Structures are given as structure tokens and as C-alpha cells.
Amino acid sequence: xxxxxxxxxxxxxxxxxxxxxxxxxxxxxxxxxxxxxxxxxxxxxxxxxxxxxxxxxxxxxxxxxxxxxxxxxxxxxxxxxxxxxxxxxxxxxxxxxxxxxxxxxxxxxxxxxxxxxxxxxxxxxxxxxxxxxxxxxxxxxxxxxxxxxxxxxxxxxxxxxxxxxxxxxxxxxxxxxxxxxxxxxxxxxxxxxxxxxxxxxxxxxxxxxxxxxxxxxxxxxxxxxxxxxxxxxxxxxxxxxxxxxxxxxxxxxxxxxxxxxxxxxxxxxxxxxxxxxxxxxxxxxxxxxxxxxxxxxxxxxxxxxxxxxxxxxxxxxxxxxxxxxxxxxxxxxxxxxxxxxxxxxxxxxxxxxxxxxxxxxxxxxxxxxxxxxxxxxxxxxxxxxxxxxxxxxxxxxxxxxxxxxxxxxxxxxxxxxxxxxxxxxxxxxxxxxxxxxxxxxxxxxxxxxxxxxxxxxxxxxxxxxxxxxxxxxxxxxxxxxxxxxxxxxxxxxxxxxxxxxxxxxxxxxxxxxxxxxxxxxxxxxxxxxxxxx
Amino acid sequence: xxxxxxxxxxxxxxxxxxxxxxxxxxxxxxxxxxxxxxxxxxxxxxxxxxxxxxxxxxxxxxxxxxxxxxxxxxxxxxxxxxxxxxxxxxxxxxxxxxxxxxxxxxxxxxxxxxxxxxxxxxxxxxxxxxxxxxxxxxxxxxxxxxxxxxxxxxxxxxxxxxxxxxxxxxxxxxxxxxxxxxxxxxxxxxxxxxxxxxxxxxxxxxxxxxxxxxxxxxxxxxxxxxxxxxxxxxxxxxxxxxx
Numbered sequence: 001x002x003x004x005x006x007x008x009x010x011x012x013x014x015x016x017x018x019x020x021x022x023x024x025x026x027x028x029x030x031x032x033x034x035x036x037x038x039x040x041x042x043x044x045x046x047x048x049x050x051x052x053x054x055x056x057x058x059x060x061x062x063x064x065x066x067x068x069x070x071x072x073x074x075x076x077x078x079x080x081x082x083x084x085x086x087x088x089x090x091x092x093x094x095x096x097x098x099x100x101x102x103x104x105x106x107x108x109x110x111x112x113x114x115x116x117x118x119x120x121x122x123x124x125x126x127x128x129x130x131x132x133x134x135x136x137x138x139x140x141x142x143x144x145x146x147x148x149x150x151x152x153x154x155x156x157x158x159x160x161x162x163x164x165x166x167x168x169x170x171x172x173x174x175x176x177x178x179x180x181x182x183x184x185x186x187x188x189x190x191x192x193x194x195x196x197x198x199x200x201x202x203x204x205x206x207x208x209x210x211x212x213x214x215x216x217x218x219x220x221x222x223x224x225x226x227x228x229x230x231x232x233x234x235x236x237x238x239x240x241x242x243x244x245x246x247x248x249x250x251x252x253x254x255x256x257x258x259x260x261x262x263x264x265x266x267x268x269x270x271x272x273x274x275x276x277x278x279x280x281x282x283x284x285x286x287x288x289x290x291x292x293x294x295x296x297x298x299x300x301x302x303x304x305x306x307x308x309x310x311x312x313x314x315x316x317x318x319x320x321x322x323x324x325x326x327x328x329x330x331x332x333x334x335x336x337x338x339x340x341x342x343x344x345x346x347x348x349x350x351x352x353x354x355x356x357x358x359x360x361x362x363x364x365x366x367x368x369x370x371x372x373x374x375x376x377x378x379x380x381x382x383x384x385x386x387x388x389x390x391x392x393x394x395x396x397x398x399x400x401x402x403x404x405x406x407x408x409x410x411x412x413x414x415x416x417x418x419x420x421x422x423x424x425x426x427x428x429x430x431x432x433x434x435x436x437x438x439x440x441x442x443x444x445x446x447x448x449x450x451x452x453x454x455x456x457x458x459x460x461x462x463x464x465x466x467x468x469x470x471x472x473x474x475x476x477x478x479x480x481x482x483x484x485x486x487x488x489x490x491x492x493x494x495x496x497x498x499x500x501x502x503x504x505x506x507x508x509x510x511x512x513x514x515x516x517x518x519x520x521x522x523x524x525x526x527x528x529x530x531x532x533x
Numbered sequence: 534x535x536x537x538x539x540x541x542x543x544x545x546x547x548x549x550x551x552x553x554x555x556x557x558x559x560x561x562x563x564x565x566x567x568x569x570x571x572x573x574x575x576x577x578x579x580x581x582x583x584x585x586x587x588x589x590x591x592x593x594x595x596x597x598x599x600x601x602x603x604x605x606x607x608x609x610x611x612x613x614x615x616x617x618x619x620x621x622x623x624x625x626x627x628x629x630x631x632x633x634x635x636x637x638x639x640x641x642x643x644x645x646x647x648x649x650x651x652x653x654x655x656x657x658x659x660x661x662x663x664x665x666x667x668x669x670x671x672x673x674x675x676x677x678x679x680x681x682x683x684x685x686x687x688x689x690x691x692x693x694x695x696x697x698x699x700x701x702x703x704x705x706x707x708x709x710x711x712x713x714x715x716x717x718x719x720x721x722x723x724x725x726x727x728x729x730x731x732x733x734x735x736x737x738x739x740x741x742x743x744x745x746x747x748x749x750x751x752x753x754x755x756x757x758x759x760x761x762x763x764x765x766x767x768x769x770x771x772x773x774x775x776x
Binding site for chain 2: 033034036037038039041042095096097098099100101102103104106124125127130131134135138139141142144145151153154176205206207238239240241243322323327429430433
């Protein structure tokens with residue numbers, strides 16, 4: 001049997017690799033850059049799990065309910081059941097590999113996060129992703145040393161190898177030598193979100209280009225809920241990207257306001273007296289959009305953190321303060337910070353079942369590239385959890401299917417020059433910018449049929465010119481995103497249609513984008529009922 | 534703002550390097566070297582100062598907010614992250630010189646092969662063999678050590694480090710401090726030995742790495758802690774100093 005091939009070395013890829021290694025299954029860990037460069041290191045605020053260390057009577061059922069409700073009932077309840085029940089164990093495991101979470105009296109401290117009624121988010125100040133990644137990378141290194149994990153850390157995904165509807169491996173290119181190799185065996189995609197579809201407009205990394213998802217879509221992999229883009233309420237523009245101001249800023253007491261009639265209007269507190277500034281991200285982002293559009297208000301929303309106690313700045317948000325001072329020359333301790341919504345997370349992506357299997361046999365997907373757990377809107381603190389749990393679940397599904405764990409082939413495929421690999425040629429950056437502009441025209445915080453149709457028309461124009469494979473695939477992905485948003489004639493979570501402003505129960509279904517014979521169609525699948533114990 | 538970038542380019546490790554000048558103009562006063570490199574590469578038909586068409590500049594980047602270490606390079610003789618190097622702060626008479634890190638083999642242009650850094654961490658056994666737990670006393674040290682970007686800037690300025698050397702440099706001594714801060718009994722001997730052999734004994738104490746870290750890691754504090762444990766057999770942070 002061949003080693004398992006994991007594409008992507010961020011949190012979900014590492015989680016899958018470590019799980020496989022611990023169970024005696026060797027893998028190849030393929031990534032364009034080292035794990036330290038993965039987007040997971042940017043996660044700031046924390047990771048959710050009902051540890052119930054704060055005396056609030058929290059439990060996994062509360063976490064389940066908040067996640068389902070936050071995702072506006074579009075997530076698979078059985079997948080979320082596994083995720084939320086697995087969460088405390090995952091955080092304990094992280095503690096066991098030495099992650100220095102913020103602690104008090106020997107126990108992990110939890111903070112408030114959006115869309116959750118209890119304190120449930122474990123954190124390491126405001127660099128939780130980086131601190132978790134360092135520990136997980138060390139853990140993976142142990143298995144690299146034993147040979148169970150073999151890294152290919154400057155290697156690019158080119159395309160899947162598919163035979164008779166089943167995945168037989170992956171073609172990769174060594175970005176140093178330019179040579180290609182076909183790695184045979186089961187594949188787990190852990191290639192991250194679609195940030196590169198919106199260059200410079202997201203909080204993510206440039207590495208997550210979206211090429212992997214676009215390529216596999218054209219190869220017949222079904223994508224789900226592509227219309228569900230998360231706009232994070234608090235981002236700031238820096239050179240070349242949007243920079244995140246962690247939700248922990250509001251979790252620790254930060255307040256949003258806009259000027260109205262010469263006074264500060266704390267609109268979230270007035271409109272949502274229960275959760276206030278900590279409503280789910282889709283709600284906050286949309287409210288910010290609406291108050292800005294309101295003629296009586298100013299055109300800038302501010303995040304006011306001036307009332308936060310000294311201890312919070314020192315022990316919980318020190319990194320955030322440094323960052324804001326560095327990029328904006330504003331000290332958030334003494335002055336409000338101008339913020340705006342920015343694209344932050346892709347709830348949609350490669351459609352998987354509860355075990356992270358895709359529609360193609362022997363192909364799995366986990367982490368942000370997959371459409372799982374978050375429904376129509378992801379809760380803050382659930383992304384690292386979804387990445388770790390998803391990677392582990394995919395690996396476990398593979399392990400369960402392996403009867404004989406000995407006799408893995410250790411032969412490395414030969415790297416060869418291939419001059420005519422059609423999927424290797426990069427898409428033109430000018431075209432990528434054009435597609436991004438067209439998509440933003442249709443996929444803003446507030447959407448309508450006219451804008452979406454207009455964007456589809458413009459996209460059709462781009463399609464008429466001769467394009468290379470990656471360009472064609474990217475255009476196809478863009479079509480799928482717009483069509484997904486056009487077809488969902490309701491408002492739910494991150495998808496807000498001003499022409500259909502209400503939630504429509506008949507759309508409480510997973511939207512699926514299928515690429516078949518050069519044509520894209522959108523289908524819907526029922527959300528399963530939660531299985532009883 | 535109009536800046537002339539003098540970039541040390543190279544087709545591959547086997548060919549000779551050459552300096553190429555490209556003009557970059559921007560209205561973004563916070564534009565960084567990373568912004569300039571991205572914008573130049575995005576433009577249709579990149580031209581050098583003489584109007585000659587040139588290939589896109591190969592460089593590595595990822596997060597663009599100094600959290601991933603990908604874009605480390607030498608800018609005006611100082612190793613730093615391109616995404617943290619504002620043009621207005623770096624330019625001298627309207628020029629900025631950009632070179633790849635010099636301690637690693639060049640792949641192409643500004644891309645270097647830093648795999649020796651990761652290999653050294655493996656050789657030093659930087660991991661926990663058994664379940665551990667960062668307690669409140671050691672959490673500070675562990676947190677600080679976890680912030681290392683593996684960018685290589687500290688190695689660039691180190692007079693004692695070269696690729697292939699038995700001395701692995703600060704980029705290995707910082708991450709191993711995370712393990713030392715917990716000092717698990719089962720791997721105590723081996724981890725302290727690795728630190729002494731590949732860290733402490735090769736370090737000439739030049740302190741050149743002190744102010745170069747783009748993450749602003751308090752290197753002094755971490756190494757003092759590890760030196761105490763590995764050389765003086767004393768613990769400063771860690772379990773025996775619970776708050």
C-alpha cells in the first residue's frame with residue numbers, strides 16, 4: 001500500500017498527519033512552504049471547547065446549540081455533534097503537547113466569543129494560532145524523525161490523479177527544481193480557504209490561492225455552500241491585505257460605535273441587548289454595513305477598547321495592541337480604532353460527508369478548504385477546532401479502512417521534467433484581479449439578483465478569450481460562487497439577499513456546485529436529522 | 534513616492550548573481566518592500582531601468598503581516614521581513630537594495646532554501662516524547678519561545694552560524710527552550726545535552742541576534758533561562774518556580 005498523501009501543512013494537514021502516524025500509517029506531507037508559513041499561524045482569539053472551567057455550567061450540548069444556531073441550521077448536526085463533543089479532548093491534548101494557554105489556578109481560562117452565551121474559548125493571549133501551531137509542528141517533527149511523516153515542503157499541488165471515478169493519487173511539482181512527480185495513494189486535501197480569489201481583500205495568506213479547489217472542481221469534485229463568505233466585522237486595511245482585529249477585542253469588552261448626531265451610538269448594544277457586540281459575525285458585519293448606509297450616521301465604525309482594564313492589555317491582548325500601534329499608529333488603550341468588515345473565512349468549499357470523504361473515492365478534505373461544521377456562518381473559535389478535529393476525523397476514517405498496516409511502500413516516486421502539464425501554468429494576475437472585482441460586485445455583504453446577474457454577465461465576457469487551464473478553472477469556480485448565491489433565494493447567515501430578506505425553510509439545504517461535462521449546476525441536499533444517542 | 538529597487542537576482546544557485554534596478558511608484562505611504570515586489574510582479578510587462586523586459590522577481594511570502602517569516606531577506610544590508618520594511622523608512626536617496634539571505638543556498642532570486650533550519654530542529658529532538666503540561670510558572674517562557682517564525686534573520690547576523698555547522702544558532706535555541714521550560718524528566722538529559730552541544734557551546738555570545746528578531750522575541754531572557762538549566766543546572770522559569 002502507498003503512503004497517504006496530505007496536501008497542505010497547516011493545522012488540519014498536521015492534525016491528519018499526526019493521527020495517521022500515531023496509528024502506524026505513514027504519510028507524505030506536501031506543502032508549498034513550511035508549516036510556519038501556513039495561515040493557521042494567523043488565528044488569534046482562541047479555540048472553543050466546553051471545558052466548563054469558569055463556573056458557568058457549560059457543556060458540549062451548549063456548544064452544539066450555539067454552533068448550529070450560529071450557522072443558521074445549515075451545518076450537518078451529526079458532524080457538529082462530533083466536533084463539539086470532541087472539543088474538550090482536543091484542547092486537553094493541546095495542553096498535553098505543551099501549549100501555554102492562559103491559565104489561572106492551574107486551570108485553563110476561557111473567554112467570551114461571538115455567538116456564544118458561555119465563556120468557552122481557550123486562548124494564548126491574542127496569538128493562539130501561532131502558539132498552537134508551534135506545539136503541533138514540534139509534535140509532527142517527532143514523527144518526521146521516525147519516518148512516519150515525510151515532508152515535501154516546497155512542493156506544489158498540480159492536480160489529482162483520477163481513474164474510473166476514483167482518486168489514485170496526486171501530481172505535484174517541486175518548486176525548487178521545477179520537476180513533477182506522481183504520488184500514488186489516498187489523498188487528503190487540507191489546502192485552506194479561497195483567499196486568492198480575492199487578492200488583497202481578505203485577512204488570509206497569499207499562499208491560499210484557491211487554485212487547489214478550482215482545479216479539483218474542474219476534475220469533478222463537488223463543492224458546497226460557496227455563497228457563504230464570512231465578512232469579519234473588525235478588520236483594518238494595511239498594505240496589501242486586510243488585517244484582523246481579533247474578536248477577542250470585543251470578547252474582552254471592546255464596543256462598536258458610529259457617530260450619529262454628534263454622539264457615539266453603540267448600535268449593537270441598543271439593537272441586541274443580550275449578546276450586544278458579541279452577536280455572530282454575520283449579524284455584526286451586516287449591522288455595520290447598515291448603520292454606515294444610514295444617512296444620519298457617519299461613514300466610519302469604530303471599535304472602542306479604551307475602557308479595557310490594564311490587566312487585559314498586559315496578559316490577554318498585548319499582541320493586538322502592539323499590532324494596532326504598529327500598523328495604524330493608534331494606541332487602542334487610549335483611542336478608538338476605525339474598523340471595517342473584511343473577508344475572513346470561507347464556510348463553503350469541498351463538500352464532504354461527516355467522515356470528510358468527498359464525492360470521489362479515496363479523496364478526503366479537511367480544514368478551511370472543506371465545507372463542514374460551520375453552515376451559513378462560522379463562530380469565532382471554531383476554525384482551529386474544525387481544522388484539528390476535521391484532520392483527525394479524515395485520518396481516522398482512512399485508518400479504519402486499512403486492514404493491513406504493514407507493508408507500506410517507501411519508494412519515492414521519481415521527479416521528472418514534464419513540459420506539457422496543462423495544469424502547471426499559472427493564471428495571469430491581471431485576470432485574477434478582474435475576476436475578484438466581478439465577484440465582489442455580486443458577493444458583498446448585501447446581495448441582490450441584479451448585481452449577481454450583472455457579475456455573471458461580466459464573467460461570461462472573460463470566458464470568451466482563450467485561457468490556460470488554471471484560468472479556466474478559476475473562472476469556473478467564480479461562476480459556481482455566483483450561481484450558488486443567485487440560486488439561494490433567501491437570507492441566511494452570511495448570505496443576505498435584500499430581494500429575499502427572510503429565511504426560507506425550503507432552502508434549509510446544502511447548496512452543491514457540480515461541474516459536469518463543462519457545465520455548472522447547483523443542486524440542493526437535505527440536511528440530515530441529528531441521530532439520537 | 535518613487536523608489537529604485539536594486540535587486541540581487543540569480544537564475545539559480547549555479548548561475549552568477551547580477552544586480553537589477555527596477556523603479557517602483559506608489560501613493561501608499563505605508564507600502565513595504567513586500568508591497569513593491571507584489572505590485573511589480575503583478576504589472577504587465579516588467580521593465581528594468583533601461584526599459585528592458587525582465588521576468589517576475591521570485592520571492593516567498595505568505596501572511597504579509599510579519600507573522601509567518603516567509604519573506605525574510607536582506608534589505609539595505611539588514612536582514613528583515615519584506616512585509617515589515619516600509620519603503621519610506623528604508624530608502625536612502627530614493628534607493629533600496631534587496632538581496633537574498635546569505636547563509637542559505639539560493640534557489641532563485643530572493644528565494645533561499647532554509648531546510649537546514651528545520652533539519653537542525655529535528656537533529657536536536659525538539660519535541661516532547663511524552664505528555665506534558667505548561668504550568669503557570671513556565672507558560673511565559675513557553676509562550677515567548679513559541680513565537681519564533683523560523684525566518685532565519687538571526688542566523689544571517691550570527692558570526693558563528695553557517696549551514697552545516699554543529700552550532701545551530703538562535704533559531705534552534707529559541708524553540709528548544711520551549712521544551713527546556715518544561716524539562717520533562719524522561720528526556721531531560723538528552724535535551725540539555727543537545728542544547729549544550731548545538732547551542733550554548735557554539736555561541737560566541739556576540740549578541741548580534743539580540744535586536745534582529747522580526748517577532749521581537751526576548752532572546753536574552755530565553756537563553757538565560759536555557760543556559761541556566763543546561764549549563765548551570767539551575768532552573769529559572771519552569772516547574773520549581775510556581776507562582
